[in-house]
Amino acid sequence: MDIKELREKINGIDEQLTALFIERMELVRGVAEYKREHNLPIRDASREQEILKSLSVLGGGEFSGDLTAFFTKLFQISRGYQSRLFWGDNLSYMDELLRNISPAREPEAVAYQGVKGSYGEQVFSELFPQAQAKECASFEDVLKSLQNGADYGILPIENSSTGGISEVYDLLRKYGAYIVREHVIKVEQNLLGVPGARIQDIKEVYSHNEGLSQSRDFLAEHPLWKQVPYYNTAVSAQYVSQSGDPSKAAIASLRAAEQYGLEVLARGINFNKNNNTRFIVVSSSFEAEKDADKMSIYLSLTHASGALAQMLDIFSEAGINLTKIESRPIYNKSWEYYFYIDFEGSVHEERVLRALARAEKQAEYFEVLGNYKSAVRL
Numbered sequence: 001m002d003i004k005e006l007r008e009k010i011n012g013i014d015e016q017l018t019a020l021f022i023e024r025m026e027l028v029r030g031v032a033e034y035k036r037e038h039n040l041p042i043r044d045a046s047r048e049q050e051i052l053k054s055l056s057v058l059g060g061g062e063f064s065g066d067l068t069a070f071f072t073k074l075f076q077i078s079r080g081y082q083s084r085l086f087w088g089d090n091l092s093y094m095d096e097l098l099r100n101i102s103p104a105r106e107p108e109a110v111a112y113q114g115v116k117g118s119y120g121e122q123v124f125s126e127l128f129p130q131a132q133a134k135e136c137a138s139f140e141d142v143l144k145s146l147q148n149g150a151d152y153g154i155l156p157i158e159n160s161s162t163g164g165i166s167e168v169y170d171l172l173r174k175y176g177a178y179i180v181r182e183h184v185i186k187v188e189q190n191l192l193g194v195p196g197a198r199i200q201d202i203k204e205v206y207s208h209n210e211g212l213s214q215s216r217d218f219l220a221e222h223p224l225w226k227q228v229p230y231y232n233t234a235v236s237a238q239y240v241s242q243s244g245d246p247s248k249a250a251i252a253s254l255r256a257a258e259q260y261g262l263e264v265l266a267r268g269i270n271f272n273k274n275n276n277t278r279f280i281v282v283s284s285s286f287e288a289e290k291d292a293d294k295m296s297i298y299l300s301l302t303h304a305s306g307a308l309a310q311m312l313d314i315f316s317e318a319g320i321n322l323t324k325i326e327s328r329p330i331y332n333k334s335w336e337y338y339f340y341i342d343f344e345g346s347v348h349e350e351r352v353l354r355a356l357a358r359a360e361k362q363a364e365y366f367e368v369l370g371n372y373k374s375a376v377r378l
Helices: 003-037 045-058 061-087 093-099 119-127 139-145 166-175 209-214 216-220 233-243 254-259 307-317 350-362
Strands: 109-113 132-136 152-159 178-186 190-193 204-207 226-229 248-252 263-266 276-283 294-300 322-329 337-344 365-372
Touching: 003 061, 045 061, 045 166, 061 093, 061 365, 093 350, 109 119, 109 139, 119 132, 119 152, 119 178, 119 233, 119 276, 132 139, 139 152, 139 166, 152 166, 152 209, 166 322, 190 233, 190 254, 204 209, 204 233, 209 216, 209 226, 209 233, 209 248, 233 248, 233 254, 248 254, 254 263, 294 350, 307 337, 307 350, 350 365
Parallel strands: 109 132, 109 152, 178 365, 204 226, 204 248
Antiparallel strands: 152 276, 178 276, 190 248, 190 263, 294 337, 294 365, 322 337
Protein backbone atom coordinates (compact mmCIF):
# COMPACT_ATOMS: atom_id res chain seq x y z
CA MET A 1 0.00 0.00 0.00
CA ASP A 2 1.12 3.53 -0.65
CA ILE A 3 0.93 6.28 1.97
CA LYS A 4 -2.48 7.49 0.74
CA GLU A 5 -4.01 4.04 1.24
CA LEU A 6 -2.38 3.69 4.66
CA ARG A 7 -3.76 7.04 5.78
CA GLU A 8 -7.23 6.14 4.54
CA LYS A 9 -7.13 2.98 6.65
CA ILE A 10 -5.94 5.01 9.64
CA ASN A 11 -8.80 7.47 9.07
CA GLY A 12 -11.25 4.57 9.09
CA ILE A 13 -9.82 3.25 12.36
CA ASP A 14 -9.96 6.77 13.87
CA GLU A 15 -13.66 6.95 12.98
CA GLN A 16 -14.22 3.65 14.80
CA LEU A 17 -12.22 4.84 17.79
CA THR A 18 -14.24 8.07 17.94
CA ALA A 19 -17.54 6.17 17.87
CA LEU A 20 -16.32 3.76 20.58
CA PHE A 21 -15.01 6.66 22.69
CA ILE A 22 -18.40 8.40 22.56
CA GLU A 23 -20.14 5.13 23.41
CA ARG A 24 -17.76 4.61 26.34
CA MET A 25 -18.33 8.13 27.68
CA GLU A 26 -22.10 7.58 27.53
CA LEU A 27 -21.58 4.55 29.75
CA VAL A 28 -19.33 6.65 32.01
CA ARG A 29 -22.27 9.06 32.37
CA GLY A 30 -24.35 6.18 33.70
CA VAL A 31 -21.58 5.21 36.10
CA ALA A 32 -21.38 8.82 37.34
CA GLU A 33 -25.12 8.93 37.95
CA TYR A 34 -24.94 5.71 39.93
CA LYS A 35 -22.02 6.98 42.01
CA ARG A 36 -23.79 10.26 42.74
CA GLU A 37 -27.01 8.43 43.72
CA HIS A 38 -25.15 6.07 46.04
CA ASN A 39 -22.68 8.67 47.37
CA LEU A 40 -19.63 6.85 45.99
CA PRO A 41 -16.26 8.49 45.24
CA ILE A 42 -15.42 9.24 41.62
CA ARG A 43 -12.13 7.39 41.62
CA ASP A 44 -12.05 3.63 42.08
CA ALA A 45 -8.32 2.82 42.13
CA SER A 46 -8.86 -0.94 42.44
CA ARG A 47 -11.08 -0.90 39.32
CA GLU A 48 -8.40 0.98 37.35
CA GLN A 49 -5.73 -1.49 38.44
CA GLU A 50 -7.98 -4.39 37.48
CA ILE A 51 -8.30 -2.99 33.94
CA LEU A 52 -4.57 -2.32 33.61
CA LYS A 53 -3.82 -5.82 34.84
CA SER A 54 -6.18 -7.29 32.23
CA LEU A 55 -4.20 -5.49 29.51
CA SER A 56 -1.16 -7.62 30.28
CA VAL A 57 -3.31 -10.70 29.66
CA LEU A 58 -4.56 -9.33 26.34
CA GLY A 59 -1.00 -8.64 25.27
CA GLY A 60 0.09 -5.67 23.23
CA GLY A 61 3.62 -6.73 22.42
CA GLU A 62 5.88 -3.79 21.75
CA PHE A 63 2.96 -1.42 22.40
CA SER A 64 2.09 -2.74 25.89
CA GLY A 65 3.61 0.30 27.61
CA ASP A 66 1.84 2.69 25.23
CA LEU A 67 -1.41 0.82 25.84
CA THR A 68 -1.02 1.29 29.59
CA ALA A 69 -0.34 5.01 29.07
CA PHE A 70 -3.37 5.26 26.75
CA PHE A 71 -5.73 3.73 29.30
CA THR A 72 -4.23 5.75 32.16
CA LYS A 73 -5.04 8.92 30.19
CA LEU A 74 -8.49 7.55 29.39
CA PHE A 75 -9.13 7.04 33.11
CA GLN A 76 -8.19 10.68 33.76
CA ILE A 77 -10.57 11.87 31.03
CA SER A 78 -13.35 9.70 32.46
CA ARG A 79 -12.79 11.01 35.99
CA GLY A 80 -12.79 14.58 34.69
CA TYR A 81 -16.10 13.99 32.89
CA GLN A 82 -17.63 12.45 36.01
CA SER A 83 -16.43 15.46 38.02
CA ARG A 84 -18.17 17.83 35.60
CA LEU A 85 -21.36 15.78 35.87
CA PHE A 86 -21.11 15.83 39.66
CA TRP A 87 -20.35 19.52 40.17
CA GLY A 88 -20.36 21.38 36.86
CA ASP A 89 -17.77 22.65 34.40
CA ASN A 90 -14.31 23.95 35.26
CA LEU A 91 -13.92 21.48 38.12
CA SER A 92 -10.42 20.05 38.32
CA TYR A 93 -8.96 17.03 40.08
CA MET A 94 -7.94 19.34 42.92
CA ASP A 95 -11.47 20.74 43.21
CA GLU A 96 -12.81 17.23 43.54
CA LEU A 97 -10.17 16.34 46.13
CA LEU A 98 -10.93 19.42 48.24
CA ARG A 99 -14.63 18.67 48.18
CA ASN A 100 -13.92 15.23 49.62
CA ILE A 101 -11.65 16.05 52.58
CA SER A 102 -12.42 13.67 55.44
CA PRO A 103 -11.90 14.64 59.08
CA ALA A 104 -9.24 12.83 61.08
CA ARG A 105 -10.75 10.15 63.28
CA GLU A 106 -9.99 7.93 66.23
CA PRO A 107 -9.42 4.55 64.57
CA GLU A 108 -10.88 1.31 65.78
CA ALA A 109 -8.42 -0.87 63.84
CA VAL A 110 -4.95 -0.12 62.49
CA ALA A 111 -2.84 -2.45 60.33
CA TYR A 112 0.95 -2.81 60.22
CA GLN A 113 3.38 -5.27 58.69
CA GLY A 114 4.91 -7.77 61.08
CA VAL A 115 4.21 -9.09 64.56
CA LYS A 116 4.76 -7.88 68.11
CA GLY A 117 8.26 -6.52 68.50
CA SER A 118 8.41 -5.11 64.96
CA TYR A 119 9.17 -1.47 64.28
CA GLY A 120 5.72 -1.13 62.72
CA GLU A 121 4.20 -2.36 65.98
CA GLN A 122 6.29 0.21 67.85
CA VAL A 123 4.82 3.00 65.71
CA PHE A 124 1.35 1.55 66.26
CA SER A 125 1.81 1.56 70.05
CA GLU A 126 3.10 5.15 70.02
CA LEU A 127 0.36 6.58 67.78
CA PHE A 128 -2.72 4.41 68.34
CA PRO A 129 -2.42 2.62 71.71
CA GLN A 130 -6.20 2.31 72.07
CA ALA A 131 -6.86 0.79 68.64
CA GLN A 132 -7.10 -2.86 67.67
CA ALA A 133 -3.93 -4.09 65.97
CA LYS A 134 -4.14 -5.92 62.66
CA GLU A 135 -0.89 -7.78 61.93
CA CYS A 136 -0.11 -8.24 58.23
CA ALA A 137 2.36 -10.49 56.45
CA SER A 138 3.36 -7.96 53.79
CA PHE A 139 3.27 -4.26 52.93
CA GLU A 140 0.65 -5.01 50.29
CA ASP A 141 -1.53 -6.73 52.87
CA VAL A 142 -1.48 -3.53 54.91
CA LEU A 143 -3.02 -1.64 51.99
CA LYS A 144 -5.49 -4.42 51.29
CA SER A 145 -6.60 -4.22 54.93
CA LEU A 146 -7.93 -0.70 54.26
CA GLN A 147 -10.57 -2.40 52.11
CA ASN A 148 -11.29 -4.97 54.81
CA GLY A 149 -12.04 -3.12 58.02
CA ALA A 150 -8.85 -1.25 58.96
CA ASP A 151 -9.19 2.51 59.42
CA TYR A 152 -5.49 3.19 58.92
CA GLY A 153 -2.35 1.35 57.87
CA ILE A 154 1.26 1.90 58.94
CA LEU A 155 4.12 1.54 56.45
CA PRO A 156 7.84 2.37 56.45
CA ILE A 157 8.70 4.59 53.49
CA GLU A 158 12.25 5.82 54.04
CA ASN A 159 15.32 5.03 56.08
CA SER A 160 18.07 7.56 56.77
CA SER A 161 20.74 4.96 55.97
CA THR A 162 19.37 3.00 53.02
CA GLY A 163 16.95 5.47 51.43
CA GLY A 164 13.42 5.07 50.13
CA ILE A 165 11.55 1.78 50.24
CA SER A 166 10.60 1.37 46.60
CA GLU A 167 7.93 -1.27 47.13
CA VAL A 168 5.90 1.09 49.28
CA TYR A 169 6.04 3.91 46.70
CA ASP A 170 4.71 1.54 44.05
CA LEU A 171 1.96 0.19 46.31
CA LEU A 172 0.70 3.68 47.19
CA ARG A 173 0.03 4.36 43.53
CA LYS A 174 -1.38 0.89 42.91
CA TYR A 175 -3.97 1.08 45.69
CA GLY A 176 -4.77 4.80 45.60
CA ALA A 177 -4.19 5.25 49.33
CA TYR A 178 -3.60 8.63 50.96
CA ILE A 179 -0.89 9.58 53.45
CA VAL A 180 -2.50 11.22 56.49
CA ARG A 181 0.40 11.27 58.95
CA GLU A 182 4.11 10.52 59.27
CA HIS A 183 6.17 9.39 62.24
CA VAL A 184 9.92 8.97 62.65
CA ILE A 185 11.55 6.50 65.04
CA LYS A 186 15.18 5.76 65.86
CA VAL A 187 16.08 2.26 64.70
CA GLU A 188 18.77 0.24 66.44
CA GLN A 189 19.50 -3.13 64.87
CA ASN A 190 20.77 -5.90 67.14
CA LEU A 191 22.03 -9.43 66.61
CA LEU A 192 19.79 -11.78 68.59
CA GLY A 193 20.22 -15.47 69.41
CA VAL A 194 18.61 -18.14 71.55
CA PRO A 195 19.69 -18.30 75.21
CA GLY A 196 23.21 -19.65 75.47
CA ALA A 197 24.13 -18.96 71.85
CA ARG A 198 27.50 -17.34 71.08
CA ILE A 199 28.60 -15.30 68.08
CA GLN A 200 31.08 -18.01 67.11
CA ASP A 201 28.14 -20.46 66.89
CA ILE A 202 26.25 -18.45 64.28
CA LYS A 203 25.92 -19.80 60.73
CA GLU A 204 22.69 -18.18 59.49
CA VAL A 205 21.28 -14.68 60.05
CA TYR A 206 17.64 -13.83 59.39
CA SER A 207 16.11 -10.38 58.93
CA HIS A 208 14.15 -8.18 56.59
CA ASN A 209 16.22 -6.86 53.68
CA GLU A 210 16.28 -3.44 55.34
CA GLY A 211 17.70 -4.92 58.55
CA LEU A 212 20.41 -6.73 56.61
CA SER A 213 21.28 -3.63 54.58
CA GLN A 214 21.47 -1.39 57.64
CA SER A 215 23.86 -3.90 59.26
CA ARG A 216 26.02 -4.54 56.20
CA ASP A 217 29.35 -3.42 57.72
CA PHE A 218 28.90 -5.70 60.72
CA LEU A 219 27.87 -8.60 58.49
CA ALA A 220 30.91 -8.02 56.26
CA GLU A 221 33.05 -8.92 59.27
CA HIS A 222 31.44 -12.38 59.22
CA PRO A 223 31.60 -13.45 55.55
CA LEU A 224 30.86 -17.12 56.30
CA TRP A 225 27.41 -16.34 57.71
CA LYS A 226 24.52 -17.09 55.39
CA GLN A 227 22.22 -14.04 55.18
CA VAL A 228 18.57 -15.00 54.83
CA PRO A 229 16.09 -12.25 53.89
CA TYR A 230 12.88 -12.76 55.86
CA TYR A 231 9.42 -11.21 56.02
CA ASN A 232 10.10 -8.83 58.89
CA THR A 233 12.71 -8.19 61.57
CA ALA A 234 10.37 -9.29 64.38
CA VAL A 235 9.14 -12.32 62.42
CA SER A 236 12.82 -13.26 62.06
CA ALA A 237 13.27 -13.05 65.82
CA GLN A 238 10.14 -15.13 66.33
CA TYR A 239 11.44 -17.78 63.91
CA VAL A 240 14.86 -18.00 65.57
CA SER A 241 13.22 -18.29 68.98
CA GLN A 242 10.93 -21.09 67.83
CA SER A 243 13.80 -22.93 66.16
CA GLY A 244 15.82 -23.14 69.38
CA ASP A 245 18.88 -23.43 67.14
CA PRO A 246 22.03 -21.69 68.50
CA SER A 247 23.48 -21.51 64.98
CA LYS A 248 20.68 -19.17 63.86
CA ALA A 249 20.44 -15.46 64.69
CA ALA A 250 18.10 -12.61 63.86
CA ILE A 251 18.67 -8.92 63.33
CA ALA A 252 15.88 -7.08 65.07
CA SER A 253 14.95 -4.67 67.85
CA LEU A 254 15.43 -4.97 71.60
CA ARG A 255 11.61 -5.09 71.82
CA ALA A 256 11.70 -8.23 69.68
CA ALA A 257 14.42 -9.77 71.86
CA GLU A 258 12.27 -9.24 74.95
CA GLN A 259 9.09 -10.40 73.21
CA TYR A 260 10.59 -13.71 72.02
CA GLY A 261 13.02 -14.46 74.85
CA LEU A 262 16.22 -13.97 72.86
CA GLU A 263 19.62 -12.80 74.04
CA VAL A 264 21.46 -9.83 72.56
CA LEU A 265 24.70 -11.12 71.02
CA ALA A 266 25.71 -7.74 69.59
CA ARG A 267 23.96 -4.41 70.10
CA GLY A 268 23.69 -1.46 67.72
CA ILE A 269 25.15 -3.19 64.68
CA ASN A 270 23.66 -0.74 62.15
CA PHE A 271 26.49 1.05 60.31
CA ASN A 272 24.87 4.48 60.68
CA LYS A 273 24.35 5.41 64.31
CA ASN A 274 21.93 8.11 63.19
CA ASN A 275 19.64 5.40 61.82
CA ASN A 276 16.04 6.59 61.63
CA THR A 277 13.04 5.28 59.73
CA ARG A 278 10.16 7.43 58.53
CA PHE A 279 6.80 5.71 58.70
CA ILE A 280 3.59 6.89 57.07
CA VAL A 281 0.00 6.36 58.15
CA VAL A 282 -2.26 5.67 55.18
CA SER A 283 -6.01 5.83 54.71
CA SER A 284 -8.52 5.20 51.95
CA SER A 285 -9.80 8.77 52.53
CA PHE A 286 -8.05 12.08 51.93
CA GLU A 287 -7.46 14.09 55.12
CA ALA A 288 -5.95 17.56 55.34
CA GLU A 289 -5.99 19.08 58.82
CA LYS A 290 -5.48 22.81 59.25
CA ASP A 291 -1.98 22.24 60.68
CA ALA A 292 -0.90 20.06 57.73
CA ASP A 293 2.38 21.45 56.39
CA LYS A 294 3.70 18.74 54.06
CA MET A 295 2.41 17.28 50.81
CA SER A 296 3.22 14.26 48.66
CA ILE A 297 2.32 13.90 44.99
CA TYR A 298 2.90 11.30 42.26
CA LEU A 299 3.22 12.25 38.60
CA SER A 300 4.63 11.29 35.23
CA LEU A 301 5.73 13.56 32.40
CA THR A 302 6.09 13.48 28.65
CA HIS A 303 9.39 11.87 27.68
CA ALA A 304 10.80 15.11 26.28
CA SER A 305 13.71 17.45 26.87
CA GLY A 306 13.07 19.91 29.69
CA ALA A 307 9.82 18.31 30.91
CA LEU A 308 11.08 17.70 34.46
CA ALA A 309 12.79 21.12 34.63
CA GLN A 310 9.55 22.83 33.61
CA MET A 311 7.64 20.94 36.29
CA LEU A 312 10.15 21.89 38.98
CA ASP A 313 9.95 25.53 37.84
CA ILE A 314 6.27 25.56 38.79
CA PHE A 315 7.15 24.95 42.43
CA SER A 316 10.17 27.25 42.37
CA GLU A 317 8.10 30.12 41.00
CA ALA A 318 5.51 29.56 43.75
CA GLY A 319 8.21 29.68 46.43
CA ILE A 320 7.55 26.07 47.44
CA ASN A 321 10.40 24.07 48.97
CA LEU A 322 10.74 20.54 47.59
CA THR A 323 12.10 18.15 50.23
CA LYS A 324 12.31 14.91 48.25
CA ILE A 325 12.14 13.55 44.71
CA GLU A 326 12.12 9.81 44.11
CA SER A 327 11.80 8.21 40.67
CA ARG A 328 10.10 4.86 40.04
CA PRO A 329 10.05 3.03 36.70
CA ILE A 330 6.89 2.93 34.61
CA TYR A 331 6.29 -0.75 33.92
CA ASN A 332 6.41 -1.69 30.23
CA LYS A 333 7.92 1.70 29.31
CA SER A 334 11.66 1.27 29.65
CA TRP A 335 13.59 4.29 30.94
CA GLU A 336 10.49 6.34 31.69
CA TYR A 337 9.52 7.16 35.25
CA TYR A 338 6.95 8.22 37.76
CA PHE A 339 8.16 10.92 40.16
CA TYR A 340 7.26 10.91 43.84
CA ILE A 341 7.65 14.43 45.23
CA ASP A 342 7.43 15.72 48.81
CA PHE A 343 7.22 19.44 49.50
CA GLU A 344 6.37 21.93 52.21
CA GLY A 345 2.85 23.31 51.96
CA SER A 346 -0.87 22.75 52.40
CA VAL A 347 -3.99 22.64 50.27
CA HIS A 348 -5.22 25.44 52.53
CA GLU A 349 -2.67 27.78 50.90
CA GLU A 350 -3.64 29.58 47.68
CA ARG A 351 -0.09 29.48 46.25
CA VAL A 352 0.00 25.71 46.70
CA LEU A 353 -3.38 25.24 45.00
CA ARG A 354 -2.28 27.37 42.05
CA ALA A 355 0.96 25.39 41.72
CA LEU A 356 -0.87 22.06 41.90
CA ALA A 357 -3.38 23.18 39.28
CA ARG A 358 -0.50 24.04 36.92
CA ALA A 359 1.28 20.76 37.71
CA GLU A 360 -1.87 18.76 37.03
CA LYS A 361 -2.25 20.35 33.58
CA GLN A 362 1.39 19.76 32.66
CA ALA A 363 1.66 16.17 33.90
CA GLU A 364 0.65 13.11 31.92
CA TYR A 365 -0.36 11.40 35.16
CA PHE A 366 -1.00 13.34 38.36
CA GLU A 367 -2.15 12.32 41.81
CA VAL A 368 -2.03 13.83 45.28
CA LEU A 369 -0.89 11.24 47.81
CA GLY A 370 -1.50 13.27 50.92
CA ASN A 371 -1.34 16.47 52.96
CA TYR A 372 -0.27 15.94 56.54
CA LYS A 373 1.71 17.27 59.50
CA SER A 374 5.43 16.70 59.11
CA ALA A 375 7.13 14.59 61.77
CA VAL A 376 9.53 16.02 64.30
CA ARG A 377 13.10 15.34 63.24
CA LEU A 378 15.14 13.19 65.62
